[in-house]
Amino acid sequence: MSMLNVNDLHVSYGGIRALRGVTLEVMQGEIVTIIGANGAGKSTLLNAISGFLRPGQGEMHFKGEKIEMKPSRIVKAGICHVPEGRLIFANLTVEDNLKLGAYLRTDRKKIAQDLERVYGLFPRLRERMKQLSGTLSGGEQQMLAMGRALMTDGDLVLLDEPSLGLAPLLVKTVFDIILEFRDLGKTILLVEQNAYKALHIADRAYVLEQGKIVKSGAAKAIAEDPAVKEAYLGAKSTTAG
Amino acid sequence: MNLFLQQLVNGLSIGSIYALMAVGYSLVYSIMNFSNFAHGSVIMLGAYFGYYAMTLLGLPFLGGAVAAALGSAGVAIILERLAYKPLRDRRAPFLYFIITAMGASMFIDNSVIATIGPTPKMYPNVFGQGPISIGHIDIGRVDLAMFIISAVALVALILFIDHTKLGKAIQATAYNMKASALMGISPSFVIILVFGIGGGLAGIAGILYGMKYQVFPQIGAITLKSFIAAVFGGLGSLPGALLGALLLGILETFVSGYLSSQYRDLIAFTLLIAMLVIRPSGIMGKNAEDKA
Incomplete structure (x- = not known):
């Protein structure tokens, strides 16, 4: 079943044409990743x-229904977005952050169960539940942002650069959690600069360059693509991956 | 010692009224980053709502207070919808909000002068005559009512902000509007909520202040003091607004009591200027950007 359909999406802001006709599809239960350089339009998407x-042109459908252009309605429909930079509420406690999700x-009842599930997934958050979230480390804040997203109980999770600025060990943890999200039945659209890791866990991938999708396919195939290897995986086209 | 305690009591009483008004500034500022200079007009209308509810409708004081709170909350929300929402939709710079607020304030004040007229009106005396004496300290009945009602309203507000889901939503939106929208919290709803709460408290402040003095179209000018209190405590911070208001009230009555009431406003404004020079973020505020 198709979860998200984006059709010929154009978005401009501040005089920049950030997206120029993006078309993509995410199926239920998939992990789909969008890789691309800084400024390619990933966060804009x-x-x-x-x-x-607001798109200048194009349409988006979620579970077959047209997406309404109001963030609170979109959350209600079941799309949750973990933004770049996490945007946790530093002035509130860890538990308040989760409850606001x-x-x-x-x-x-289900909220209480989900809270337990989040604490089970992130024991560090349980230890710090009464602490102001602004006092958490970067990695803990990322976990809080992801836990908060789980609390919205959305079916589609949009993850924007979840590994940005994290130590290698924590990067691994974040990607493990993304896999756990999938096991919980979530569909995931992942935007990452860490293309190697993203392609490793994703089912399918899209390559975004200057606001356009230039390649798409199974994540494995994309990872083997020579041009992708050279541009995003740090390999010279003459040497093997 | 008696003078000290007497002035302290007077200061707490006037300070509590400043606090009721100051939290309205702070709540709106915390979400929208501008000072709603039409707040004084909302307070003035609250004083009239309360007055007419008690005289024309013959309601008791509590009925008048509820009418004032509801009326002012309604006016504040209408003001937001008519005057500020169009600016928000166009993402206008914050200066436009302030100019609009001043314009709205003049419009409301002059509408009252044109319709009801400039003559001051007296509230009926519902609290009885003569001060209440405790030891050597005299407390005016209206002053006591001001303090008790303000305290109850402010404690209720703090409980609401700190312990309810909607209160948390206000705090989250004040911290980051985008992040709160990602939780499904509608910014428009939160803005209506803070204007409603600020307006309701303004209405209560209006009826109390009108009872202490009189009701007239320029009564809203008092909010200049509560604005000083809000800046002094830290705009956007609720505890800051409360602290600033009580300190300002006490300071004013002490200046009046020990020096002369002529110095009262001089000291209040000196305090504002000194605070803006030394610590623009106020006692408890966090961001020291424009305090307009």
């Missing part, structure tokens, strides 16, 4: 899907 940027939900 996620911000357009979650309603923060469930802001639109009313199923108290």
